[in-house]
Amino acid sequence: MPPDMPFKPALIVVDMQNDFCPPDGSLAVPGGREIVPLINELLASPMFEVKVSTQDWHPSDHISFAANHTAPNNKPFESFIEMKNLVGNRPEQTMMQRLWPVHCVQGTRGAEIIDELDVSKVDVNVRKGMDARVEMYSAFSDSFGNMTEGAGGVDLDLASFLHARHITHVYVVGLAGDYCVKDTARGAAKAGFATYVIEDAQRCVDPDPAAWAEVKRVLQQDSVEVVHAQSNEVRRVLQPCGQL
Numbered sequence: 001m002p003p004d005m006p007f008k009p010a011l012i013v014v015d016m017q018n019d020f021c022p023p024d025g026s027l028a029v030p031g032g033r034e035i036v037p038l039i040n041e042l043l044a045s046p047m048f049e050v051k052v053s054t055q056d057w058h059p060s061d062h063i064s065f066a067a068n069h070t071a072p073n074n075k076p077f078e079s080f081i082e083m084k085n086l087v088g089n090r091p092e093q094t095m096m097q098r099l100w101p102v103h104c105v106q107g108t109r110g111a112e113i114i115d116e117l118d119v120s121k122v123d124v125n126v127r128k129g130m131d132a133r134v135e136m137y138s139a140f141s142d143s144f145g146n147m148t149e150g151a152g153g154v155d156l157d158l159a160s161f162l163h164a165r166h167i168t169h170v171y172v173v174g175l176a177g178d179y180c181v182k183d184t185a186r187g188a189a190k191a192g193f194a195t196y197v198i199e200d201a202q203r204c205v206d207p208d209p210a211a212w213a214e215v216k217r218v219l220q221q222d223s224v225e226v227v228h229a230q231s232n233e234v235r236r237v238l239q240p241c242g243q244l
């Protein structure tokens with residue numbers, strides 16, 4: 001990157017919620033709490049222009065809950081259902097949606113951000129997945145690409161919010177690496193931000209290293225850089241300017 005290119009980074013901390021964390025989250029991501037110290041270190045950094053947290057925030061009749069579908073095609077983690085783009089008024093557009101255990105229901109303890117995360121450093125929290133008819137892994141749009149602010153899907157148009165603050169770079173961390181972190185990072189890149197996923201500040205639903213390798217391939221294909229906590233890209237947001 002040319003040294004004179006503006007650098008106004010934002011941090012997005014994805015879905016660090018009780019239901020996504022061991023030991024008793026309903027959709028606990030293996031090792032989900034191990035990443036908290038690094039994320040808190042990032043949250044404490046004065047280098048970020050904006051720090052965002054996100055929350056999966058579902059109504060109890062959400063389409064992704066296996067319990068809302070009929071047997072035998074209603075096994076959490078295993079079953080898929082056909083989801084239609086009803087939000088976008090294009091029902092002919094469909095995709096296969098994986099079913100999950102009930103998780104992050106609005107107003108429940110499971111939907112709260114975990115106590116260890118230093119939310120005092122967060123500037124804005126985005127709630128997503130509020131439209132029962134559609135999945136929303138990304139904080140930027142639903143799975144069909146609809147940005148549904150005001151229509152029940154999400155409570156903030158995050159791309160417009162970040163552009164209005166002249167953000168140039170977005171760093172994405174949190175849970176889960178293979179779903180909401182992945183799609184939020186792809187959404188950030190699509191919105192025009194130079195986007196990084198910090199590899200050691202995420203954990204995946206599927207702990208198989210081969211699965212993460214495939215996620216990385218998709219991210220890189222969509223212009224997201226996957227970086228390590230020791231990389232220059234991360235060091236420059238953890239240390240004040242001029243110390244590198």
Ligand SMILES: [Zn+2]
Pocket residue numbers: 056058064103104129
């Ligand atoms: Zn969800």
